[in-house]
Amino acid sequence: MSRLEERYRRVLRLLPVGYRRQWEDDMVAAFLETLQTGDAETDEYLADHGRPSLAEVASVMSLAVRLRIGGADAPPRPYAWGQAVRLAVLTGVLLQAVMATAGLAITLWLYGALSWLPAPTSEWVLVPPASSWQATLNLAGYAWLPAFLALVLGHRRVAQAVAAVAVVPQAVAVAVEQATGPAPLTVTPWALLLIELALLVAMSAVHSDAAPVARRPWLLALPIGILAVPVPLFLAQATxxxxxxxxxxxxxxxxxxxxxxxxxxxxxxxxxxxxxxxxxxxxxxxxxxxxxxxxxxxxxxxxxxxxxxxxxxxxxxxxxxxxxxxxxxxxxxxxxxxxxxxxxxxxxxx
Amino acid sequence: MTEPTFFVLTALVDGPRHGYGIVADAAELSQGRVRLKIGSLYGALDRLVGSGLIELDREEAWQGRLRRYYRLTERGRHALDAEARRLAANARLASTRLRRQSPIEGTSG
Incomplete structure (x- = not known):
């Protein structure tokens, strides 16, 4: 076995055992053939020093994700994992959307836009954003709301793109704030960012093979979630x-x-x-x-x-x-x- | 039907091919535009075998390895035909409308 083949087989270990039993040798043979140049010396060099390209590794990785986080036509165990990851992702995005909505409501309240609510007490001080770009960055976090709606309505790629609008500026803001701000370095913003990034990637599990998301309960979950979590929390913390x-x-x-x-x-x-x-x-x-x-x-x-x-x-x-x-x-x-x-x-x- | 699936089926119309043969043929058919990665090729092959659109034709020894050749089934031929008709109808729709709006430069002769 050449070093190149060893390396490729190592990548294929990402795939489930049952799938490998059926397809691995075939995949290895096809892969090695794609790298044959017809020139004996070059082939020998590649066999020793060649590596599977990033694109090839990525294609195996996405196949592994599809097989393990299974859709409707997957065997029971990968399907159960698939459903679990999808439910966890939807819940995570729902939570982000709920908190974004609550954040928006609180900001409006503090600005006096919600005049039918009692005026905020002096304890609630609005810290104005240091600059207009920071205000824009704060605003970007609200993108989780449309991202959730897009995900539930079956537009997964749109949802990911919109969620990226929430995550990327936040990452920049955190990095700038931690590098230049007066506050000492903290773990929390980075940990939250990591979770948001993981959520963004994991949204891929809601792929086209999976059964469509049950719209009504998930859409209902948004107002219910807002009433059940941030509203009482907000009231309780204020009092x-x-x-x-x-x-x-x-x-x-x-x-x-x-x-x-x-x-x-x-x-x-x-x-x-x-x-x-x-x-x-x-x-x-x-x-x-x-x-x-x-x-x-x-x-x-x-x-x-x-x-x-x-x-x-x-x-x-x-x-x-x-x-x-x-x-x-x-x-x-x-x-x-x-x-x-x-x-x-x-x-x-x- | 995804693009890899479409090209895998198209590559098999002429006769049975093995994994690399399909990659090479798809690249040639699409004039280099479609470069199937092995992961996506075998993702498509696995599904196509599962849904009965292609099947194993034969195994041949080549340079110490076993090459598996796949062939299109009758069902696969029908599925590809239906997809090709659908794509052609869509394309015709677009061209007709474009021509009606304003003749595209260089095509009116």
Missing amino acids: MPALRLLDWPGMCCVLVAVAMAVNLVASRSPLRTLPWSLALVLLAAAALALRIATLPDIGAQVQRTALLTTAAGQIVAVLAVGVPLAVVAFRALRHLPPVPSAEEPHRTDS
């Missing part, structure tokens, strides 16, 4: 200073822990709720990672002890509900057939 101990990563932990508890209690058949259980396990892992990664920032704050205690409580809560749910979900997953029986492409002599 009860103690609740300000709940930061964004903490809120993610609380939300996912509550959702997992509901799932555990309400689920009669683990197999039927499997996609949601897996999706919540994925979301819990993300929330937990975000919580733990942002702990150093808490250590630098005045209310350090109270904040750290709250954070520890959040971690314990997520683990206490998340671990049993993960056990139930993975057990149900094991009951599903993993891959189709590896059959050779059959010959029909006609």
Whole structure:
């Protein structure tokens, strides 16, 4: 086996075992042939020093994603994972959209545009953006709202492009702020950015092979989400200073822990709720990672002890509900057939 | 029908071909525009075999490796024919309307 073949086979390991059993040798043969130049010396050099091009690696990667995060025609196990990733992505984008809407409402309120609401107390001070470009960057975050709508309505690529409008300027703003601002370097904005970026990439799982997103429940989830999360949170934080101990990563932990508890209690058949259980396990892992990664920032704050205690409580809560749910979900997953029986492409002599 | 699928089926109209043969033929047919990557080629082949549009024709040993040749099935031929008609009808629609609006320079002779 040449070094080139070894390298290519290493890339192919991204593909599921069942698929490889059927196609790997064929793929290797075809790949090696695409690199043959007809000149013995060049071929020998390539066999030793050649590498699969980025485009070839990318094509294998996208095939691996399609096979593992399966659509409607995929075998049960990849399909369950596919559904789980899609539900987790939709929930994540929904949360971004909900918070963007809430942020927009708060800004309007502070500017006095919502005159039917009681005027903000002096505690709520509007920090004006330092410059007009910063204001524009703040505005870009609201792009999550149209991104969510586009994703639910089946325009996945549009949704990704719009979400990029939210993520990219934010990344620039964070980098500039952290490099030039007076505040010390913090982990939180980078961790949030990383999650948003992951969400943007993971939106690819809502591909054309998957069943279309159920529009009505997801569209309804937007107003319900706004009423259920930011509105009470906003009111509670305005009236009860103690609740300000709940930061964004903490809120993610609380939300996912509550959702997992509901799932555990309400689920009669683990197999039927499997996609949601897996999706919540994925979301819990993300929330937990975000919580733990942002702990150093808490250590630098005045209310350090109270904040750290709250954070520890959040971690314990997520683990206490998340671990049993993960056990139930993975057990149900094991009951599903993993891959189709590896059959050779059959010959029909006609 | 995606473009890789379309070119894989078109490449097989003339007769059975193996993986690299399909890549080379698709590039030639499209005058170099379509360069199928192995990942997308085998993504398409896997689906086409699964849906019965192509099937394994034969295996041949070549330079110590096994080459698998695939051929178009009757169903595949029909599917490609339907797709080609659809694309041609779409193209005709656009050209007719364009010509009616304003003759494009250089085509009126």
